[in-house]
Amino acid sequence: MAQPEYEKYYVPDSSPWPIVGAVALFLIAVGAGNFVIEQTRNTSGYGGHILVAGFATLIFMLFGWFRNQIHESMSGLYSAQLGRSYRQGMAWFIFSEVMFFGAFFGALFYARMIAIPWLGGSGNNAATNEVLWPAFEAIWPLVETPGGVQTEAMGWYGLPLINTVILLISSVTCHFAHVALEENKRGRLKLMLGITVLLGAIFMVLQVEEYLHAYQEMGLTLQSGIYGNTFFLLTGFHGLHVTLGAIILFIMLLRIFKGHFTPDDHFAFQAGSWYWHFVDVVWVMLFFFVYIL
Amino acid sequence: MSTVTDTIHHDDDHHEHHAPPSGIKRWLYTTNHKDIGTLYLWFAFIMFLTGGAMAMVIRAELFQPGLQIVDPNFFNQMTTVHGLIMVFGAVMPAFTGLANWLVPMMIGAPDMALPRMNNWSFWILPFAFLILLSSLFMEGGGPAFGWTFYAPLSTTYSGDSTALFVFSVHIMGISSIMGAINVIVTIFNMRAPGMTWMKMPLFVWTWLITAFLLIAVMPVLAGAVTMVLTDKFFGTSFFDAAGGGDPVMFQHIFWFFGHPEVYIMILPAFGIISQIVPTFARKRLFGYASMVYATASIALLSFIVWAHHMFTTGMPVFAEMFFMLATMLISVPTGVKVFNWVATMWRGSLSFEVPMLFALAFIVLFTIGGLSGLMLAITPVDFQYHDTYFVVAHFHYVLVTGAIFSIMAAVYYWLPKWTGKMFDITLAKWHFWCSLVSVNVLFFPMHFVGLAGMPRRIPDYALQFADFNKWISLGGFAFGLSQLIFLALLIKACSKKGEPVSDQVWEGAEGLEWEIPSPAPYHTFETPPVIK
Numbered sequence: 108m109a110q111p112e113y114e115k116y117y118v119p120d121s122s123p124w125p126i127v128g129a130v131a132l133f134l135i136a137v138g139a140g141n142f143v144i145e146q147t148r149n150t151s152g153y154g155g156h157i158l159v160a161g162f163a164t165l166i167f168m169l170f171g172w173f174r175n176q177i178h179e180s181m182s183g184l185y186s187a188q189l190g191r192s193y194r195q196g197m198a199w200f201i202f203s204e205v206m207f208f209g210a211f212f213g214a215l216f217y218a219r220m221i222a223i224p225w226l227g228g229s230g231n232n233a234a235t236n237e238v239l240w241p242a243f244e245a246i247w248p249l250v251e252t253p254g255g256v257q258t259e260a261m262g263w264y265g266l267p268l269i270n271t272v273i274l275l276i277s278s279v280t281c282h283f284a285h286v287a288l289e290e291n292k293r294g295r296l297k298l299m300l301g302i303t304v305l306l307g308a309i310f311m312v313l314q315v316e317e318y319l320h321a322y323q324e325m326g327l328t329l330q331s332g333i334y335g336n337t338f339f340l341l342t343g344f345h346g347l348h349v350t351l352g353a354i355i356l357f358i359m360l361l362r363i364f365k366g367h368f369t370p371d372d373h374f375a376f377q378a379g380s381w382y383w384h385f386v387d388v389v390w391v392m393l394f395f396f397v398y399i400l
Numbered sequence: 401m402s403t404v405t406d407t408i409h410h411d412d413d414h415h416e417h418h419a420p421p422s423g424i425k426r427w428l429y430t431t432n433h434k435d436i437g438t439l440y441l442w443f444a445f446i447m448f449l450t451g452g453a454m455a456m457v458i459r460a461e462l463f464q465p466g467l468q469i470v471d472p473n474f475f476n477q478m479t480t481v482h483g484l485i486m487v488f489g490a491v492m493p494a495f496t497g498l499a500n501w502l503v504p505m506m507i508g509a510p511d512m513a514l515p516r517m518n519n520w521s522f523w524i525l526p527f528a529f530l531i532l533l534s535s536l537f538m539e540g541g542g543p544a545f546g547w548t549f550y551a552p553l554s555t556t557y558s559g560d561s562t563a564l565f566v567f568s569v570h571i572m573g574i575s576s577i578m579g580a581i582n583v584i585v586t587i588f589n590m591r592a593p594g595m596t597w598m599k600m601p602l603f604v605w606t607w608l609i610t611a612f613l614l615i616a617v618m619p620v621l622a623g624a625v626t627m628v629l630t631d632k633f634f635g636t637s638f639f640d641a642a643g644g645g646d647p648v649m650f651q652h653i654f655w656f657f658g659h660p661e662v663y664i665m666i667l668p669a670f671g672i673i674s675q676i677v678p679t680f681a682r683k684r685l686f687g688y689a690s691m692v693y694a695t696a697s698i699a700l701l702s703f704i705v706w707a708h709h710m711f712t713t714g715m716p717v718f719a720e721m722f723f724m725l726a727t728m729l730i731s732v733p734t735g736v737k738v739f740n741w742v743a744t745m746w747r748g749s750l751s752f753e754v755p756m757l758f759a760l761a762f763i764v765l766f767t768i769g770g771l772s773g774l775m776l777a778i779t780p781v782d783f784q785y786h787d788t789y790f791v792v793a794h795f796h797y798v799l800v801t802g803a804i805f806s807i808m809a810a811v812y813y814w815l816p817k818w819t820g821k822m823f824d825i826t827l828a829k830w831h832f833w834c835s836l837v838s839v840n841v842l843f844f845p846m847h848f849v850g851l852a853g854m855p856r857r858i859p860d861y862a863l864q865f866a867d868f869n870k871w872i873s874l875g876g877f878a879f880g881l882s883q884l885i886f887l888a889l890l891i892k893a894c895s896k897k898g899e900p901v902s903d904q905v906w907e908g909a910e911g912l913e914w915e916i917p918s919p920a921p922y923h924t925f926e927t928p929p930v931i932k
Contacts, residue, residue: 115926116509116510116590118431118510118511118515118923118926119431119515119516120431121420121421121425121426121429121431121432122431122516122519123428124516124520125429125516125519125520125523126428126429126519126520126523128520128523129520129523129524129527130527132524132527132571132574133524133527133528133530133531133571135567135571136527136528136531136564136567136568136570136571137531137564137567139563139567140563140564140566140567140568141563141564143563143633144560144563144633146633147633147634148560172516188589188590191589192513192514192585192589192590193514195513195584195585195588195589196513196514196517196581196582196585199580199581199584199585199615200577200581202616203577203581203615203616203618203619204619206615206616206617206618206619206620207620207622207623209619209620209623210619210620210622210623210624210627210653210656211623211627213620213623213652213653213656214623214627214638214649214653217646217649217652218644218645218646218649221646221649222641222644222645222646222648222649223644225646226641226644230716231716239641249644252637252642252643252644253642253643254637254642254643256643329630329634329635330634330635330636332643332644332645333637333638333644333645334644335636336630336636336637336638336643336645340626340627340630
């Protein structure tokens with residue numbers, strides 16, 4: 108690490124945005140909890156409304172908070188030391204995201220390497236298989252569960268392969284955009300970032316396509332056993348992250364059109380680009396472990 | 401650890417900041433690490449009393465064999481929510497509050513690195529616990545599956561309130577992760593010039609490592625509750641063998657979070673004790689570097705021992721052996737710590753002020769908890785101890801006489817710095833001695849009933865355990881009442897009564913926080929001190 112300099116560290120005065128954010132998360136949690144109960148139990152209630160109100164509050168908070176932040180940053184209140192705080196904060200946040208995906212990859216590996224072979228009678232578990240489901244065969248992808256639910260396995264060629272190529276290209280264009288920003292080539296920056304966002308959007312459209320195909324033609328659903336569970340939760344959470352990443356980069360694009368960011372000072376852009384690369388790496392892991400293997 | 405040779409200019413640049421806004425807005429909008437620390441500490445104390453009240457219900461029911469006061473489902477909700485509140489609502493926020501107050505002062509920083517996010521992390525917590533507590537009043541009751549929410553108890557056999565439990569844990573996790581990111585970034589980026597890594601006070605070191613553990617495992621907990629949610633409500637089968645999943649997989653995922661989590665609740669305690677013992681022994685901490693390495697080793701080992709919570713699930717023998725040996729390995733760095741505290745006191749000029757009393761009680765009683773942990777680590781004997789009161793005794797020795805005693809020690813140690821006044825020493829001594837005696841009456845006999853086979857989490861028990869349980873319950877009520885002395889003391893301390901204290905407060909205290917005025921000014925170290 109470089110020798111830190113000690114400029115004046117900006118400690119903001121009190122701000123209303125965090126408490127608004129806390130209320131937003133409260134509404135989201137209450138709303139989502141009740142919404143889940145109402146949807147699955149077919150009862151009526153206000154869960155959905157509270158959830159929408161929560162997201163509206165969150166968006167309101169994000170606009171207010173970031174507007175405040177951008178204003179402070181552009182009026183030169185921030186120091187290089189504060190910039191380091193932001194970068195380190197973002198890096199640790201991405202690490203926490205890695206661990207979140209780790210939990211689901213862990214479930215995938217455990218089911219595949221341990222749970223299913225044991226159900227099939229491997230090791231000293233012959234009795235498990237005999238007593239519980241003697242007809243069960245341990246194979247992966249698990250196209251027939253011990254309980255008898257059947258499904259089809261998703262191939263890696265076709266849409267998933269196209270999507271992999273799309274995301275890999277978008278990672279490269281995102282990097283080119285970053286280089287263009289650092290070299291102050293604004294035209295190229297806009298072009299490259301625009302392409303990145305567009306590729307992200309195409310990825311999401313194709314992902315929706317794939318889900319429809321899985322649900323309507325393959326019988327691969329959230330209910331079709333551990334294969335479908337790990338498939339949908341991993342790709343689903345990844346999809347949510349792609350959506351979020353694309354929105355972040357889109358907002359960066361709008362800010363670039365307004366003339367924000369300089370070659371030396373562009374933390375928000377950098378954070379968005381880090382996030383995008385992270386989402387890409389997760390996809391490569393997904394493509395390898397969920398689709399190919 | 402370090403001394404300031406430069407003059408510290410307390411009053412520099414004060415004109416730039418507005419005075420804190422008055423009234424409720426100060427606390428809702430604050431970005432000040434001291435305000436947020438105070439909020440965390442009060443919140444943790446209120447949660448400690450709430451969770452404690454639930455423990456009183458549990459002990460009242462267990463006062464006699466048979467079912468008399470509450471029905472079993474409510475009993476289950478009490479054990480569950482007691483555990484959740486004490487872990488996520490009392491111990492963790494109390495340590496975060498201490499980190500907020502102390503880390504910037506100890507490293508010579510003007511505030512936490514990300515002050516607004518700091519406020520957000522705190523204010524999520526009251527809402528999260530509001531959700532959890534109000535779920536107790538839902539139709540079918542609140543969570544009743546134990547704080548570990550094992551599948552299928554939390555999936556097939558739980559009430560609908562599980563959805564609210566899941567989302568409240570999600571937002572608690574968001575709060576913890578943001579708090580931990582803030583601590584790490586503050587320590588990496590905000591140290592005053594000359595505050596090199598190996599000059600940092602141990603409380604800062606232990607919190608740095610704790611924050612790393614938090615960021616690494618809270619997301620795993622989020623993953624676990626998400627899978628519980630989809631298993632219960634959306635027909636997935638992560639934890640259902642009929643769909644190719646495995647209920648034991650839940651335990652693997654949960655304890656991959658859960659074991660580092662128990663170190664999250666004890667490493668900052670190690671830091672606190674390492675600050676207090678040298679002060680009242682009037683000697684430097686023995687083996688500073690070894691303390692740092694021991695803390696780091698404990699943290700790393702915490703990732704490879706999780707399955708010692710699961711010896712009776714029928715894992716392969718190789719796994720049982722691995723997790724047994726890895727667990728025993730942890731006693732080495734932990735032993736280093738206890739040895740160093742004792743060696744610090746060796747030939748020191750000891751005095752026994754209230755923080756030191758709690759610290760000494762910690763060292764003895766935490767060691768008892770550590771040793772019973774070592775017994776539990778032995779796979780073959782764990783087959784007998786598993787899910788008995790012996791386990792309950794073990795983790796209450798490390799969490800109550802460990803973590804909570806260290807928090808009390810910390811509050812007594814730094815309270816005069818926070819308020820500028822000495823607390824009521826007589827009340828404090830009453831609090832200490834009543835707590836010390838009652839906590840042992842409460843938890844020590846649990847070892848015996850546990851070894852004799854009394855299962856945990858059951859509202860009734862066999863007649864032969866009646867005498868011991870009577871004493872356990874009496875100890876429990878006495879311990880609960882003793883905390884009201886603490887409440888009275890804290891209210892008195894906050895009402896600005898008492899003898900003014902010097903900047904150093906305690907004769908042997910060393911470190912940056914003792915070189916600023918008492919009470920600590922609203923803003924400290926706006927110009928970083930130079931440490932040589």
